[in-house]
Amino acid sequence: MIQQISPIPTGMIETQTIEVSIGPQHPSTHGVFRMDAVLDGETVVGLKPVMGYLHRNHEQLAERMTWLASIPYTDRLDYFNSMTNNWALCLSVEKLAGIKVPERAEYIRVIVSELTRILNHSCVIGFMLQDLGAWGTPLLYAFREREKILDLFESLSGARMMCNYMRFGGVRVDMTDAMVAQAKDIVAKFPRFLDEFEQLLSNNEVLLARCQKVGILPKELAINASISGPMARASGVDYDIRKVDKYGVYGRFDFRVPLGEVGDVYDRYYIRVLEMRESIKILNQALRDLPAGAFVAPEVKLRNFKIPPGDGYGRVEAPKGELGFYLVSDEGGKMPYRYHCRPPSFINLTTLEDMCLGHKVADVVIILGSVDIVLGEVDR
Amino acid sequence: MGFLGKGLFQGMAVTARNFVGTYFDRGTREKLVTYQYPEEKPPLPENSRSFPFLVYDGTPDAMRCVACKICETECPPQCIYIVMDRDEKGKPQQRPKVFDIDISVCMQCQICVEVCPFEAIKMDNDYEKSQYGRFDDLIEHLPDLLKSNEYYNEIKPTEAKAVDAKLKAEAEKKAKKGTSKPAAAAPAKPAAPAPAPKPATAPAGKITIPEDAPFTAEQRAWLAGFLSAGGVATSGTGVSPVAVAETTGETPVPLPEATPAAEAPAGGWPWHDPGLGMSQRMDLVKAAPLADKLMAAMAQTDCHACGYDCRGYADAIAAGSETDLSLCLPGEAETAKKLEELMKEAGKL
Amino acid sequence: MIEQLRETIAQAVPGVTLEIIQSTPAAQQPALLVDRDHAFATAKFLKENQQLDFCSCVTGVDYPKLGQIEVVYHLYSVAKKTGPVVLKVRAPRELEQCRVPSLTPLWRGCEFQEREAYDLFGVKFDGHPDLRRILMWDEFTDHPMRKDYVPPKDYEWEPTPHDDTLTRAVEVAGIIPPSAREELEKAKKK
Ligand code: SF4
Numbered sequence: 001m002i003q004q005i006s007p008i009p010t011g012m013i014e015t016q017t018i019e020v021s022i023g024p025q026h027p028s029t030h031g032v033f034r035m036d037a038v039l040d041g042e043t044v045v046g047l048k049p050v051m052g053y054l055h056r057n058h059e060q061l062a063e064r065m066t067w068l069a070s071i072p073y074t075d076r077l078d079y080f081n082s083m084t085n086n087w088a089l090c091l092s093v094e095k096l097a098g099i100k101v102p103e104r105a106e107y108i109r110v111i112v113s114e115l116t117r118i119l120n121h122s123c124v125i126g127f128m129l130q131d132l133g134a135w136g137t138p139l140l141y142a143f144r145e146r147e148k149i150l151d152l153f154e155s156l157s158g159a160r161m162m163c164n165y166m167r168f169g170g171v172r173v174d175m176t177d178a179m180v181a182q183a184k185d186i187v188a189k190f191p192r193f194l195d196e197f198e199q200l201l202s203n204n205e206v207l208l209a210r211c212q213k214v215g216i217l218p219k220e221l222a223i224n225a226s227i228s229g230p231m232a233r234a235s236g237v238d239y240d241i242r243k244v245d246k247y248g249v250y251g252r253f254d255f256r257v258p259l260g261e262v263g264d265v266y267d268r269y270y271i272r273v274l275e276m277r278e279s280i281k282i283l284n285q286a287l288r289d290l291p292a293g294a295f296v297a298p299e300v301k302l303r304n305f306k307i308p309p310g311d312g313y314g315r316v317e318a319p320k321g322e323l324g325f326y327l328v329s330d331e332g333g334k335m336p337y338r339y340h341c342r343p344p345s346f347i348n349l350t351t352l353e354d355m356c357l358g359h360k361v362a363d364v365v366i367i368l369g370s371v372d373i374v375l376g377e378v379d380r
Numbered sequence: 381m382g383f384l385g386k387g388l389f390q391g392m393a394v395t396a397r398n399f400v401g402t403y404f405d406r407g408t409r410e411k412l413v414t415y416q417y418p419e420e421k422p423p424l425p426e427n428s429r430s431f432p433f434l435v436y437d438g439t440p441d442a443m444r445c446v447a448c449k450i451c452e453t454e455c456p457p458q459c460i461y462i463v464m465d466r467d468e469k470g471k472p473q474q475r476p477k478v479f480d481i482d483i484s485v486c487m488q489c490q491i492c493v494e495v496c497p498f499e500a501i502k503m504d505n506d507y508e509k510s511q512y513g514r515f516d517d518l519i520e521h522l523p524d525l526l527k528s529n530e531y532y533n534e535i536k537p538t539e540a541k542a543v544d545a546k547l548k549a550e551a552e553k554k555a556k557k558g559t560s561k562p563a564a565a566a567p568a569k570p571a572a573p574a575p576a577p578k579p580a581t582a583p584a585g586k587i588t589i590p591e592d593a594p595f596t597a598e599q600r601a602w603l604a605g606f607l608s609a610g611g612v613a614t615s616g617t618g619v620s621p622v623a624v625a626e627t628t629g630e631t632p633v634p635l636p637e638a639t640p641a642a643e644a645p646a647g648g649w650p651w652h653d654p655g656l657g658m659s660q661r662m663d664l665v666k667a668a669p670l671a672d673k674l675m676a677a678m679a680q681t682d683c684h685a686c687g688y689d690c691r692g693y694a695d696a697i698a699a700g701s702e703t704d705l706s707l708c709l710p711g712e713a714e715t716a717k718k719l720e721e722l723m724k725e726a727g728k729l
Numbered sequence: 730m731i732e733q734l735r736e737t738i739a740q741a742v743p744g745v746t747l748e749i750i751q752s753t754p755a756a757q758q759p760a761l762l763v764d765r766d767h768a769f770a771t772a773k774f775l776k777e778n779q780q781l782d783f784c785s786c787v788t789g790v791d792y793p794k795l796g797q798i799e800v801v802y803h804l805y806s807v808a809k810k811t812g813p814v815v816l817k818v819r820a821p822r823e824l825e826q827c828r829v830p831s832l833t834p835l836w837r838g839c840e841f842q843e844r845e846a847y848d849l850f851g852v853k854f855d856g857h858p859d860l861r862r863i864l865m866w867d868e869f870t871d872h873p874m875r876k877d878y879v880p881p882k883d884y885e886w887e888p889t890p891h892d893d894t895l896t897r898a899v900e901v902a903g904i905i906p907p908s909a910r911e912e913l914e915k916a917k918k919k
């Protein structure tokens with residue numbers, strides 16, 4: 001979109017570009033995040049994301065403690081989706097150590113992860129509209145629905161957001177029948193809310209005018225810049241780790257991967273609505289087929305858990321994109337020698353400048369909103 | 381799309397519907413989702429967790445925690461601080477003197493609860509912990525942390541019931557073991573002594589091993605040490621496994637090579653008593669083989685902090701399968717130092 | 730699989746040294762260790778001929794025992810839905826010589842991740858368009874993910890103009906900070 005940059009009119013009035021620092025304390029940046037924007041009038045001609053305000057070196061912390069002790073820390077990465085974060089770490093560790101997860105645990109993992117996806121996407125949409133100026137209403141509707149899922153998470157894991165629910169080889173507590181019924185209830189009622197949400201938003205003229213043809217991300221660039229998750233799929237990249245890797249028991253469920261055509265903000269909004277509908281499908285199947293049995297592999301020790309020397313990379317499709325952990329274990333094997341987290345929202349910011357160039361400042365806010373970042377994960 | 385602005389009208393209709401809907405379904409809380417917080421608290425699910433507390437049975441003195449420090453080592457942000465209680469002579473008392481949790485650091489992860497082998501620490505669900513001070517007020521000390529088992533049963537009925545049942549079963553098993561063991565060892569003499577009287581006060585009876593007893597020189601040496609140490613076997617009625625062996629002609633004596641790691645010999649290991657001090661324990665094993673010496677250097681709590689029980693850890697070190705000598709948490713530096721010393725003495729380090 | 734790939738690369742990129750590094754027995758993700766001089770050519774070949782169009786994860790690993798820092802690239806193929814191919818490049822640990830070619834010209838996705846590796850490990854990526862610190866602040870001088878990094882006692886201390894104000898407060902107005910007060914009182918008692 002670089003061609004859209006308006007040239008500085010020569011011979012008329014002399015103008016200058018100005019540098020504006022948006023953030024780090026700004027409601028539209030979803031946390032302490034800064035964008036150094038170079039503006040020509042109202043048009044963005046340059047933009048550099050600046051992060052690190054929330055940096056706590058999660059990786060180094062993890063390298064100084066046992067494998068088990070870093071699970072609660074992953075909750076704090078993307079604090080909306082602690083379940084998928086837990087899963088990503090557990091999956092990587094299980095890959096390295098060759099642990100087989102019992103069937104029931106796999107199903108429970110799928111259930112909580114898909115609920116997390118719904119929770120995340122509905123909130124993202126709410127926040128995105130907040131960025132547009134749809135003050136409050138959609139966000140609070142989304143939060144109302146989210147609360148029901150969080151109630152389930154609380155009765156399941158003990159906490160609403162910092163679930164710390166998964167363990168190597170399974171999950172920490174079993175899902176009782178009452179909880180399954182509660183989950184079924186949520187899943188049964190959710191489509192109605194989605195319909196309502198769409199009625200409220202999808203055809204809204206203001207939304208269309210503000211979102212369509214804004215912040216276009218071409219497909220080639222999306223692949224080349226390692227963009228993942230709904231953002232890549234909105235640009236038409238047919239890549240969903242649930243389909244490609246078939247980790248856990250995802251191979252058994254029947255669902256589609258929705259794809260966008262244009263790759264603009266509206267596509268990124270709509271993709272999430274569609275993904276929620278697909279998640280409902282998966283949830284219905286998983287809740288129906290949930291087998292009985294152990295919920296954690298009995299041979300996995302909680303303490304003095306060791307991994308043979310070597311390295312490996314495991315990844316899951318988190319709601320924000322590909323969340324992976326690259327782990328290296330050395331002779332001792334009690335603690336990670338190297339622990340690297342590949343955060344989706346950090347890498348998805350790579351193309352922020354490309355998407356913003358040529359648009360007005362007001363659009364930058366909504367483009368950033370459509371990337372869907374959580375600073376706990378960007379800065380780690 | 382129809383006319384311009386249709387989408388806007390549709391949206392308005394949705395908001396209107398929701399607005400009106402707020403006033404219905406009050407009973408089911410389907411629509412009305414606000415709690416008037418300080419007056420009206422939302423019910424907490426059983427699994428809900430806030431900060432850990434220590435459980436005691438009956439009186440606060442009877443706390444379950446044995447100060448094994450497993451939770452202290454495993455706690456991810458290292459917010460637990462434990463000092464083991466000792467009497468004037470420095471004997472460990474198997475309970476904490478200081479047990480602090482810094483709740484400004486605790487991240488409510490429940491890992492301490494999961495790793496505790498004694499069901500001593502549990503998650504509370506009291507979340508109203510605001511204080512006026514930033515530092516000292518936010519550290520919970522032992523008296524604040526101790527809560528009764530009844531309280532635990534109240535906040536987490538299912539979980540607590542399961543724990544109670546488990547503890548009861550364990551206690552029964554222990555009681556059974558305690559009575560059946562000596563009986564099996566000395567069937568002829570039912571009046572076997574209590575499993576672990578204080579050897580320090582017991583008179584060390586002198587028992588000589590008959591010349592014709594079927595022992596090798598090494599076994600003989602070990603037995604001599606075992607007996608002269610004045611353990612269970614020589615106190616009270618003076619019945620020892622050896623004496624039984626003599627009379628019955630069998631050899632149920634726990635010989636060092638033949639002993640399976642986890643099974644205690646008939647009379648128990650005299651030094652396997654956390655009430656003894658390190659020097660007393662070492663006295664008991666003066667002539668014993670390395671594995672027993674190593675075992676006597678442990679804290680004798682069988683807390684599994686090292687991943688074994690005290691016997692197993694000693695055997696693993698002696699066999700060379702475990703090289704880390706610092707795994708005994710309740711024994712602290714004292715044990716680690718002693719282990720190193722013993723290994724050096726034995727020429728294995 | 731990896732053997733084949735190694736052969737193909739060896740034919741396509743003359744002079745390249747390739748070594749296969751095994752992962753844990755369970756993970757089954759053997760890696761290709763490529764020498765620094767041919768890393769870019771190898772990566773280019775992998776991208777263009779093997780359709781590995783998605784560079785998922787870039788990170789560094791410090792090996793003080795080997796005296797080297799390793800940069801690990803995890804490559805996937807979106808077109809063929811295969812992967813990962815793990816590419817490793819090693820460089821000496823000394824800050825001046827710790828340089829590897831940047832793969833950002835091939836995959837934009839490396840841009841932030843290589844900046845992160847530079848920031849945390851001190852690996853310089855030759856050919857990176859914008860190699861600056863990304864997570865730590867610009868004035869920070871160390872590389873915190875190196876194994877020999879010693880964190881400062883007071884994490885948040887950095888020189889600020891406020892220091893001067895404090896010193897002046899002590900000197901001129903006689904305001905004594907609480908930390909110094911105790912010592913002063915002790916000295917008085919003596
Ligand atoms: S782990 Fe040990 S020290 Fe911690 S509460 Fe349990 S018994 Fe006490």
Ligand code: SF4
Pocket residue numbers: 432454455456457458459460481485486487488489490491492493
């Ligand atoms: S809940 Fe977690 S952070 Fe808190 S004391 Fe227990 S182990 Fe430590």
